[in-house]
Amino acid sequence: MSVAPRDERVRSVLAKMAPGTALREGIDRIIKAGKGAVIVLGGTDADRLVSGGFRLDTKFTAQRLSEVAKMDGAVILDDGVERILYANVHLVPDPSIPTSETGTRHRTAERVARQTGKPVISVSESMRIVSLYVDDRKHVLEETASILFRANQALATLERYRIRLDEVTATLSALEVGHVVALRDVIVVVQRAEMVRRIADEIEAYVAELGTDGRLLGLQLDELMSSVEDERLLVVRDYQRDRRRRLDTILDDLGEIPAERLLDPRTVATALGYGELEDGFDIPVAPRGYRLLSHVPRLPERAVDRLVARFGSLQRLMNATVPDLDAVEGIGATRARAIKDGLARLAESSTGDRYS
Numbered sequence: 001m002s003v004a005p006r007d008e009r010v011r012s013v014l015a016k017m018a019p020g021t022a023l024r025e026g027i028d029r030i031i032k033a034g035k036g037a038v039i040v041l042g043g044t045d046a047d048r049l050v051s052g053g054f055r056l057d058t059k060f061t062a063q064r065l066s067e068v069a070k071m072d073g074a075v076i077l078d079d080g081v082e083r084i085l086y087a088n089v090h091l092v093p094d095p096s097i098p099t100s101e102t103g104t105r106h107r108t109a110e111r112v113a114r115q116t117g118k119p120v121i122s123v124s125e126s127m128r129i130v131s132l133y134v135d136d137r138k139h140v141l142e143e144t145a146s147i148l149f150r151a152n153q154a155l156a157t158l159e160r161y162r163i164r165l166d167e168v169t170a171t172l173s174a175l176e177v178g179h180v181v182a183l184r185d186v187i188v189v190v191q192r193a194e195m196v197r198r199i200a201d202e203i204e205a206y207v208a209e210l211g212t213d214g215r216l217l218g219l220q221l222d223e224l225m226s227s228v229e230d231e232r233l234l235v236v237r238d239y240q241r242d243r244r245r246r247l248d249t250i251l252d253d254l255g256e257i258p259a260e261r262l263l264d265p266r267t268v269a270t271a272l273g274y275g276e277l278e279d280g281f282d283i284p285v286a287p288r289g290y291r292l293l294s295h296v297p298r299l300p301e302r303a304v305d306r307l308v309a310r311f312g313s314l315q316r317l318m319n320a321t322v323p324d325l326d327a328v329e330g331i332g333a334t335r336a337r338a339i340k341d342g343l344a345r346l347a348e349s350s351t352g353d354r355y356s
Contacts, residue, residue, distance in 0.1 A: 018211025036125030053089030
């Protein structure tokens, strides 16, 4: 599941101004000098709002940014933060654009961001606060120590949720092997996977904002999220009711469920295509076999697709003989034996884990 485009835009700009970047160094210099600034990231659409000032079109450096910010006007950079295009300009956005800000600098920054679609940074001279405006969103930069504290709290939460996800996924595997899966079991796994993904998204935003200070956090996140997205996707492929629906549409529907409704099994069942259920969530469902086949070593995705298309369910796959598997295009006798042995080992391991 990808991050919402608006959130991704904010995150990409935060990465450009994270600790360790030239832009962040320039902003820190402005604050240390006791100055304020309005900095527009991207000149093309902002050009029409420019009045006065002068065009520089010179290479961006942190020192140059802090020097031109000593003048009262705004500074306009290119999209890649590689050149300073304008300095000491007066920005004249549409005054009818609504703004929640009260200070002149912040009101201008918010309106320019809304009107041009370009990210705008406002550095408060009196409060020493850095605010980022992207479209209709505002993000206030915090001290690194504060971000690290909240990021580590989120990471600890992610660890606990990942452990629980592994537990319910192992239970689902055992139920699949025993051919006794109920829709409720699937919903629990999908809910946990979605929770883990959302916490990880929050931590990714912290990592982007921390820049070089978030490298260790990023490594821990990568380790904790290993295989989670694949498992989530494969569970949906195994149990989506209508195979004609696009997989990314279902994942998007799951991602758009409000946090307060995510634990309601009806919302997840609806996203999976089950709608209103007269018999509740204990109805039996059968996996197609994508997820367990993905755990068979060295089995290509194309081969998995052909096996599922041929047998239709995990139960039929597990009951298939080596000649049955060999008859599928592109499998062959050697791979057929490996699949048979791999599924047998997975069945033994899943059953053992459940009853150990």
